[in-house]
Amino acid sequence: MAPRHIAILGGGLTGLSSAFHLSRRFPSSTITIIEKQKRLGGWAANTERVQLPGGRGSVIIEGGPRTLRPSANSVLELIHLLGLSDSVVTTPKSSPAAKNRFLHVPGTPGIYKIPGVSLSYLWSELRFFITPGVSFEFVRGWNRPQGVLDESMESFMTRRGHPVTARVLGSAMVHGIYAADARLLSVRAAFPKLWELEEKGKGRILWGLLTRSKQEKEAEKQKEEEDRKRYEMGDVPKLVDGAAVYSFRDGMGTLAEALSRSVSKNPNIRILSGTEVSALQFDDENGFEITTDKTNPIQPSHVVSALSLPALNKIIPDAHPLPYLTTNPSSSVTAINLVFPTDKIYPPGFGYLVCRPEDDYAADDAGILGVTFDSTAHDALTPGGERVTKVTVMMGGPHRAPDTSLPVVLAHLQYHLNRRKPLPEPLAVRVWQHRNCIPTPLPGHLERMGKLREALSEGVWGGRLEVIGAGVRGVSVGDCVESGKMVGMEW
Known part of the structure; x- marks a missing residue:
């Protein structure tokens, strides 16, 4: 029997995806989206078109995710169902943005190209950081302690390789994805493939990767093909065939805006934006009762929470607590878009990450996690014909108090890029503050989420409340959209 009334708490990308797919699965059900902010889409909607001075035209800047x-x-x-195919723009695998990624090591001016998965690391400028990890990984056998079911990313890389490799490469990778401390992040939750390769290679990750048989590769390909049958993609896969990443002509906000328009036009979906949920209680007759700061109590039969887990913890009844909602910390990130009046700022590439300083996160360090070279991935030629360069500086995370003032940021960029002359004055600057935007799953996260699912399926909850979002599974746009697609499968 289809749910009578579904309430979705949170109108970010996860919540919008939930409403979109639930309305298709249960076309007769009433759906109510309750969103604290006036604008739907969350972090993914932070796209702006900025007019540049002096008749230089305009550029797209992103305050959230940049590519898919x-x-x-x-x-x-x-993309297929919302009719966005004509908006897709791709970055081919052959482009500099796909091939060239860099790393900055604090204390050393300049950025260094990260080598691919080949022996090229032996003559890379980063070889002194990479070689110890690769060498120990090849000679060490199985060394996972008995009974260990999970560990931090840095612990894993140190155990399998070397502390220097773990600090430099491991911390940089975690900065780029989770804006977190690699010494805290669960390797199984964030990088499950590494855990699987270690088991397959009997300890040796590289051996597990290099010894994949033809049968295994064919089985993986067949599984991928079978999995694709669950999706209505039309010809969209052909559009991104051969692409390293892709986006939209008018920025990543295109996806969030299209989803918002789609659900807004659906007569069965009611949107309560600018409305905050203060309590989620049980109602013996109707199922749930939701109290907000703007409306009369809402009485749905089923609820989807796309809120952060700590936010959900604040509104559920004290008599019926749920486990592990406040276990994981979250990272706050500041994104700074800079548009320069020149095309000679950085080498061609996707951008660079910054690893953890050797003396740990200090109060007076730069606080920069990474910098994306936005103009390399997409043409930044303005209508007026003058070349400009866009970069985005990501700051914060484990750097507790980064100095985001423009002179300081420009000075650090100059040092990172090893420029003799100061950077030119930017034509445009946009600063985005994202508080507690990326959860950090701690070791044991998968087991804890399993117990949370068990608690939701039992007792008063009875499977009528589903908890989804970045705090439960992955943090990427794809993970969030997938969570929305899969919600309510048991209803």
Whole structure:
């Protein structure tokens, strides 16, 4: 029997995806989206077109995610169903943005190209950081302690490789994805493939990767093909075939805006934006009762929470607590968009990450996690014909108090890029503050989420409340959209 009334708490990308897919699965059900902010879409909607001075035209800047990977079938499905195919722009695998990624090591001016998965690391400028980890990984056998079911990313890389490799490469990778401390992040939750490769290679990750048989590769390919049948993607996969990443002509906000328009036009979906939920209680007759700061109590039969787990913890009844909602910390990130009046700022590439300083996160360090070279991935030629360069500086995370003032940021960029002369004055600057925007799953996260699901399926909850979002599974756009697609499968 279809749910009578579904309330969705949170109108970010996860909540919008939930409403979109639930309305297709249960076309007769009433759906109410309750969103604290006036604007739907959350972090993914932070796209702006900025007019540049002096008649230089305009550029798109992003305050949230910049690109998507073709492997996320759930996003390709939305592109097809929402009619966004003509908006897709791709970055081919042959482009500098796909081939060239860099790393800055604090204390050393300049950025260094990260070598690919080959022996090229032996003559890379980063070889002194990479070689110890690779060497120990090859000679060490199985060394996972008995009974260990999870560990931090840095602990894993140190155990399998070397502390220097773990600090430099491991921390940089975690900065780029989770804006977190690699010494805290669960390797199984964030990078499950590494855990699987270690088991397959009997300890040796590289051996597990290099010894994949033809049968295993064919089985993986067949599984991928079978999995794709669950999605209505039309010809969209052909659009991104051969692409390293892709986006939209008018920025990533295109996806969030299209989803917002789609659900807004659906007569069965009611949107309560600018409305905050203060309590989620049980109602013996109707199922649930939701109290907000703007409306009369809402009485749905089923609820989807796309809120952060700590936010959900604040509104559930004290008599019926749920486990592990406040276990994981979250990172706050400041994104700074800079548009320069020149095309000679950085080498061609995707951008660079910054690893953890050797003396740990200090109060007076730069606080920069990474910098994306936005103009390399997409043409930044303005209508007036003058070349400009866009970069985005990501700051914060484990750096507790980064100095985001423009002179300080420009000075650090100059040092990172090893420029003799100061950077030119930016034509445009946009600062985005994202508080507690990326959860950090701690070791044991997968087991804890399993116990949370068990608690939701039992007792008064009875499977009528589903908890989804970045705090439960992955933090990427694809993960969030996938969570929305899969919600309510048991209803």
